[in-house]
Amino acid sequence: GITEAQAQVIVNNALKLYSQDKTGMVDFALESGGGSILSTRCSETYETKTALISLFGIPLWYFSQSPRVVIQPDIYPGNCWAFRGSQGYLVVRLSMAIWPATFTLEHIPKTLAPTGSIASAPKDFAVYGLENEYQEEGQLLGQFMYDQEGDSLQMFPVPERPDRTFQIVELRILSNWGHPEYTCLYRFRVHGEPA
């Protein structure tokens, strides 16, 4: 059995880690930290034309989340980037060149999904390292699967340390969990060792 003091330490450590972006690891994709989306290198946003913005009663435009939300920390339901179908891609410029070591993918938990299902979540995906933003086909860093029965936040270590650093990575979604119209990406993180 443990003492109260030991329990307190466990709690404090858990809270500390939670407060460190839940992982305690640098996210080199994070927008506020210097990451950015290469907007010329991503799938087209799925435009639902549902969120109408008005001012003084005058309709102005329809709002859709842009790919930038994928490298922003807010993951409340709806704060995701949606692309049409189950296959799409996104290219991220990291805040610096790193040896990529781990990727994190997050989706909302089923408990918070209004329909009770996270069919729009990505399933099979691959991550590539690009030498520059014009390279068509990069170096495959790993192929993974986001498990809809798993935790909301899932981490995927690269199977093999790449032989070079990368500052540009491509997230390629190959399938989703069944949504017929779109796939939603809440947050993608890239962890590794700075060059």
Add this chain to the structure above:
Amino acid sequence: GITEAQAQVIVNNALKLYSQDKTGMVDFALESGGGSILSTRCSETYETKTALISLFGIPLWYFSQSPRVVIQPDIYPGNCWAFRGSQGYLVVRLSMAIWPATFTLEHIPKTLAPTGSIASAPKDFAVYGLENEYQEEGQLLGQFMYDQEGDSLQMFPVPERPDRTFQIVELRILSNWGHPEYTCLYRFRVHGEPA
């Protein structure tokens, strides 16, 4: 006594629930999830004329939080919607029609209130279900009281399951905890079973 492993499980489960919008329950009022404020159906915002927005040193307008913040998750001090006096109302269109089961009201904790008091918090309130956005007087779903001595987040189950679903609910504040000029609403959530 418990083991360290048991303590870790307890802590992990608590953090997991905490990370699920603190409740692990779908909030059908949440704006990013599809909820919206019927801006033609709410009390007048209390204009404090304190937050002045300027550009290039030129004052442009006074900024006040709109009623939309009541269905947004940020509840830092000041991120509330204020209406004049202690009686006001707000009509929310949920992301879908549901059988309303529980309502959540949040206010900042006293520890974070600069004056040490949360007199601007709502006290007695009622929630009504409306058949459509033009209905004047809806069906009373319940009458409740937010306790200023209680937790910052308080949940209120409906006493009786309504006989029909609603997609529009009215939050009617009947009194506050003593602030003479205005009442502040931080966040209102609506939980229930989708139709």
Add this chain to the structure above:
Amino acid sequence: PTSGGPCCSHARLARTPYLVLDYVNGPPPI
């Protein structure tokens, strides 16, 4: 008070412009 008149008349909005968000055509992608 019962649900009543409009809360955002133009006179008030001229002082405090609020962007209003309405969902039309269904829910957003989640």
